[in-house]
Amino acid sequence: MKKIVIAGNWKMNMTRKETKEFMVRISSFTMDRNDIDVILFPPYTSIDSAQSFKPEWIKIGSQNLWYKDSGAFTGEISPIFLKELGVEYVLIGHSERRHILNEQDEILNLKVKSALQHDIIPIFCVGERKEENEKNIGKQVIKRQIEEGLKFINQEVILAYEPVWAIGTGRAATPDIAEEMHSYITQLTLEKPFTVKAILYGGSVNPDNISDLIAMPHIDGVLIGGASLSSDKFLKMLDIVKKRR
Numbered sequence: 001m002k003k004i005v006i007a008g009n010w011k012m013n014m015t016r017k018e019t020k021e022f023m024v025r026i027s028s029f030t031m032d033r034n035d036i037d038v039i040l041f042p043p044y045t046s047i048d049s050a051q052s053f054k055p056e057w058i059k060i061g062s063q064n065l066w067y068k069d070s071g072a073f074t075g076e077i078s079p080i081f082l083k084e085l086g087v088e089y090v091l092i093g094h095s096e097r098r099h100i101l102n103e104q105d106e107i108l109n110l111k112v113k114s115a116l117q118h119d120i121i122p123i124f125c126v127g128e129r130k131e132e133n134e135k136n137i138g139k140q141v142i143k144r145q146i147e148e149g150l151k152f153i154n155q156e157v158i159l160a161y162e163p164v165w166a167i168g169t170g171r172a173a174t175p176d177i178a179e180e181m182h183s184y185i186t187q188l189t190l191e192k193p194f195t196v197k198a199i200l201y202g203g204s205v206n207p208d209n210i211s212d213l214i215a216m217p218h219i220d221g222v223l224i225g226g227a228s229l230s231s232d233k234f235l236k237m238l239d240i241v242k243k244r245r
Contacts, residue, residue: 004214004241005158005198005221007039007123008228009063009091010046019046023053025231029238031057035245037221038238039089040228044077047085061089061123064097067110079118090115093125093149095164105148116155123223124149125202126185127162138163139184146188154193158200160223161185166203167225173203175212175219182218207236211244 014022019042031038041061042050050060066076082090092111097103108124115122126145128138142161150157161181163173173181178201189196201213202223213219227233 002220003035003037003198004245005037005039005200006238006241007041007061007089007160007200007221007223008234009041009094009202009223009225010043010229011063011096011225012043013229014042014046016046016049019049020053022231023050023055023058026058026235026238027053027055029055029235031055031238031242033242033245036238036241041089041091047082047087051086059088060086061091062087062120063091063094065090065092065111065115065120067107067114069114079114079120082120083118087120089121089123089158091125091160092122093145095125095127095129095162095167099129099164105145108149109151109153112150112153112157116153116157121156121158121197123158123160123200125160125162125223127164127167127203130165133163133165138181142181142185143188146185146192150192150194152193156195156197158198159185159189159196160200160202162202162223173201175209175216178203178213179216179218182216186218205237207233207240210237211240214241214244 039059041063062082065079093108112122126142128141198220200221200223205222205224206227
């Protein structure tokens with residue numbers, strides 16, 4: 001049976017106080033399964049609060065990193081700082097970083113290399129925008145993102161397929177649409193030098209669709225956005241996944 005990864009990206013939300021309250025609230029949940037990995041991505045300022053109050057079955061990731069260890073990079077975060085905070089995962093290539101902050105494939109590739117050099121597992125995000133989806137060129141876009149962003153990578157990574165047209169819109173890709181793209185990504189990466197530990201689906205994941213999504217053979221888990229900010233919704237999704245295993 002494949003391992004399922006449940007990841008929650010809090011984006012620019014959740015103060016230290018709110019993080020503590022969230023962790024205390026979900027600590028009553030029993031996760032006694034070794035085939036389910038749960039990862040949360042707080043903002044930088046809440047990482048230590050998350051680490052201090054999380055239940056032992058949750059792992060903590062960072063929403064970003066810079067590819068240099070130190071230097072004149074105002075406002076950026078070093079992988080060394082993240083390792084000191086016990087961070088085990090990092091999101092790289094999220095659509096908001098690509099399209100709002102204009103991060104290019106070359107920079108993302110450097111970030112992946114830096115994360116791996118510091119034993120931080122990258123969750124590398126790929127996905128097509130609304131206009132690319134409408135032009136039916138989504139697969140070409142994703143092929144380029146993977147080939148350029150993971151160039152010269154020969155270690156283990158996690159991929160996340162995020163149709164940009166479904167992020168924060170309430171318009172999730174149907175399980176069949178998501179499965180088709182996950183199957184394509186699986187085939188695309190079979191002969192690559194890197195190893196894909198899991199391929200997650202991200203894009204308006206919620207308690208109503210998570211069960212159907214993880215039932216798909218090529219979907220190894222989910223990257224949850226807005227719904228992961230609610231402890232009640234997050235606990236409900238964890239319970240759904242746990243009961244399906």
